[in-house]
Structures are given as C-alpha cells and as structure tokens.
Amino acid sequence: xLTTAPTLDHLYRLLPGAxxxxxxxxxxxxxxxxxxxxxxxxxxxxxxxxxxxxxxxxDVRVLASRRAGDExxxxxxxxxxxxxxxxxxxxxxxxxxxxxxxxxxxxxxGKTPLGRVLIEHDMLRRIEPTAYLRCRLSARMAGWFGxxxxxxxxxxxxxxxxxxxxxxxxxxxxxxxxxx
Numbered sequence: 001x002l003t004t005a006p007t008l009d010h011l012y013r014l015l016p017g018a019x020x021x022x023x024x025x026x027x028x029x030x031x032x033x034x035x036x037x038x039x040x041x042x043x044x045x046x047x048x049x050x051x052x053x054x055x056x057x058x059d060v061r062v063l064a065s066r067r068a069g070d071e072x073x074x075x076x077x078x079x080x081x082x083x084x085x086x087x088x089x090x091x092x093x094x095x096x097x098x099x100x101x102x103x104x105x106x107x108x109x110g111k112t113p114l115g116r117v118l119i120e121h122d123m124l125r126r127i128e129p130t131a132y133l134r135c136r137l138s139a140r141m142a143g144w145f146g147x148x149x150x151x152x153x154x155x156x157x158x159x160x161x162x163x164x165x166x167x168x169x170x171x172x173x174x175x176x177x178x179x180x
Contacts, residue, residue: 002095005130006157006169011091014073015064020089020144022135022173024155032132035177036154043127046172047115050078050087053177057081058088062110070097077144078113086144089155090114091171098167099123114168118160125167129158135173145175152176 003010012021029041039049051057058078065074071093078088092114096104106117118125133156139149155173159166 002093002159002166002169004159004166006093006159006171007131008133008157008171011093011157011169011171014091014093015066015075018064018075020075020138020140022133022137022141022153022155024133024135026131027134027154029129029132031134032154036174039174039177040132040154040156040172041129043129045115045119045127046088046090047078047113048119050174054080054087058113060110060113061086065110067096067108070095072096072108074110076110076113085146085175087175089141089144089171089173089175093169095165095167098162098165123162126161127158128161129156131157133157133173137173137176141173147176 008024032041039053059081061077061079063075073093076090077086079086103117103121103123106112135153135155137151137153142149142151153174153176158170160168
C-alpha cells in the first residue's frame with residue numbers, strides 16, 4: 001500500500017543496492033532558492049515544468065525497475081531530446097491498480113515520462129509535494145548530470161493522487177542549474 005508521506009529511505013529501499021543516493025536534508029519551501037524554487041515548489045508535473053524551463057521535450061531512460069503484482073517501482077532520468085543532457089533523476093512507486101489498462105501498459109513500457117503518460121491519457125490526478133530536499137550529489141548521480149561529485153542541487157518528495165487515493169510516490173532531484 002502506498003503512503004502519503006514517502007521518504008528518501010522508503011523509496012530507495014524499493015530498488016536496493018544503489019550507489020547513486022544523494023546526501024539530502026529536508027528544507028522548507030521558502031528556503032529553496034531560485035531557479036529551483038520555480039522548478040519544484042508547485043503542484044504540476046515535473047515533466048511539463050522541466051520541458052518549459054529547458055525549452056524542449058524530455059525523454060525518459062529507465063535505469064532500474066521491478067514489479068510485484070500491481071506495485072511497480074522504477075528509477076529513471078529525464079534527458080533533453082535535443083542533445084541528451086540529463087536534467088532530472090526520479091524514483092517512483094506506482095499503484096498500477098489505480099491506472100487504466102492503457103496507462104498501466106504505457107508506464108510499464110518505459111518509453112514515455114510518467115507525467116506525459118498521465119496527461120495524454122487524461123488520468124485524473126492531483127500532485128502534492130510533501131518535502132523539499134537540498135542534495136549533495138553522489139558520484140554516480142553527478143555523472144548522469146555531468147557535474148562534480150558533491151555538487152549541490154534540490155529535489156522534492158511527493159504523492160500523485162487519483163481522486164483521494166495515492167497512486168504514485170515520487171522522489172525528483174534536479175540537475176544543478178545556474179541562477180537565471
């Protein structure tokens with residue numbers, strides 16, 4: 001059963017053995033600096049937000065996944081379609097039972113970012129960030145983002161609801177960005 005308050009520990013236990021976990025500390029929304037504040041402190045899909053910020057579509061790359069019945073977990077990065085630069089890391093647990101067969105199939109196929117799948121299928125959803133994180137990137141995560149290990153970035157934990165039922169628990173960490 002999904003929770004309404006996912007934690008970094010909780011989500012990283014879904015796909016054990018990872019050496020990509022950042023060192024993270026929870027911070028209040030008002031302590032998240034721009035441009036991260038604009039990118040994280042809202043109730044919109046991150047897919048749309050990063051596409052607007054970077055001025056182009058993103059593609060998903062599934063790094064790891066597992067499925068047990070209707071529970072599906074995956075670790076991903078979102079990369080700009082034009083140039084392939086990785087702009088976001090994500091770790092999610094999804095209740096596939098809360099999805100239509102078409103949404104379930106598109107999610108498990110792993111070729112389209114989750115936010116885009118939910119939008120394209122007009123799946124009723126409400127996004128609630130539950131925590132904001134200041135992150136020191138691990139060597140592996142820094143490698144995906146093309147920056148130095150220990151670089152600072154920000155992320156968020158949250159829940160996506162269908163009606164009143166939690167359907168997705170999510171961790172989203174952004175690639176370091178310059179202030180604009």
